[in-house]
Amino acid sequence: MRDEDKQIIRRLGLFQDMDAARFDGLLNAAFLQRFPERVVLINEGEPSDFLHIVIDGMVELYATLDGRESTMTVLSPVSTFILAAVLKDAVYLMSARTRTAARVLMIPAKSVRDAMAEDDAFARSIVDELANCYRGVVRNQKNLKLRTSVERLASYLAHQYVRQGATGELTLQIDKKTLASMLGMTPENLSRSFSTLRRAGVEVNGPEITVRSLDELREIAHHAPLIDNFPNTVEHQQ
Amino acid sequence: MRDEDKQIIRRLGLFQDMDAARFDGLLNAAFLQRFPERVVLINEGEPSDFLHIVIDGMVELYATLDGRESTMTVLSPVSTFILAAVLKDAVYLMSARTRTAARVLMIPAKSVRDAMAEDDAFARSIVDELANCYRGVVRNQKNLKLRTSVERLASYLAHQYVRQGATGELTLQIDKKTLASMLGMTPENLSRSFSTLRRAGVEVNGPEITVRSLDELREIAHHAPLIDNFPNTVEHQQ
DNA sequence: TCAATGTCTTGACATTTATCAAGGCGCACA
């Protein structure tokens, strides 16, 4: 494992207060895997063997019920996922697969639990991380229950607009089918939602989106800090 | 505060490993409030002043966006809520109000944070509690995204069926308007979903429900342990 | 006792969302 990657991980809120020797020990037990796109990393229902950290590439968390499937979120670097399952030594509630070629750090679950048991500072960092994740899911659920699908799309675009530098142009990081599922609608519906937003100054060219006015988008979305503001760089996580 | 109530709280997973003296200190700083029904305890957006614990009665957590409102969950004793906001010293993401007359223990947020900073066992109990809550919300989100409204109702009834002793009879603990909102539908829709379930042996008499067969309900709901099983007695919490 | 109120249900209808089918487009690959 490259020292550069080690530094990236060390800088994560989860690890930065950890005892140095223990951090090294944890990473020694871990391994950095390279995966091609569309590889399933985790199946829901399986026991949690590893804490995963996306170092590079994009990873989708999704869930299934009978034949159905729904994208819960898409993670970009650097994000941990399935922390809660690892801590509880429980089965995964979501599945995960790569969307692009990706590098994923996998830390044995037992090592994480042991580190938490021994390192008080690490235990407190975990509290902070979990609290963040928890609040992320709550925001997500509010988004789902309080907004229509067009509003969710507008809110998503407004979020990406800011995240990608507020230039008025943004690129969808994920394909539209996955985006649709993440926003809780069908691909056909997403297409139609985009057309609805055209009259609000949203132009679509494949994955390239032009936005006339952030405020207009936010008005449509009924922008609300208690749903849309992401306090840290932390994205949605399991 | 009655010693009996103290014992109840002490037995919660969150507090049972805590240093005894610190537990007493925490409770001394706290106060047990009695509220009539329909009293707003918390408004979303306000800074988190207290960790709340429902000792008696029912408390609804809900969220709003512009004029809209949605019930996130309804808590019964003994449940903590808004733990994450307290730990992060952040604003509440949800509002709370009593549904019945209720007794609520309120522990000053700063006391909780101080206790976590000083008591390592308490910090680890918090990790466990947050991980539980987190997984609860994830299950909830899967429920919302993967099931139709009739299926969500069937799943709710199946859950209550078991929870209330699997006698074939159960009583709705909350009014139907709130239940509808919690399940993500309108009251009218809930009524119609109940009629749909009639052909599956569900009889409704006001809040009294008779269920012919749990399996039948579960089949309709597409029962799945990874959504519906509640590992501990812990109910949904913030 | 009766009016007033709130809850729940039902019907008619509108809107939203999903499904099915077809076709355009770009891209990989033979």
Next chain:
DNA sequence: TGTGCGCCTTGATAAATGTCAAGACATTGA
């Protein structure tokens, strides 16, 4: 250079869900 394939869009239609209005019923309080 096709040719197939996957992705996306569009149209037609169906299903699910929401809205509005009315009425039944129980509860409360004057």
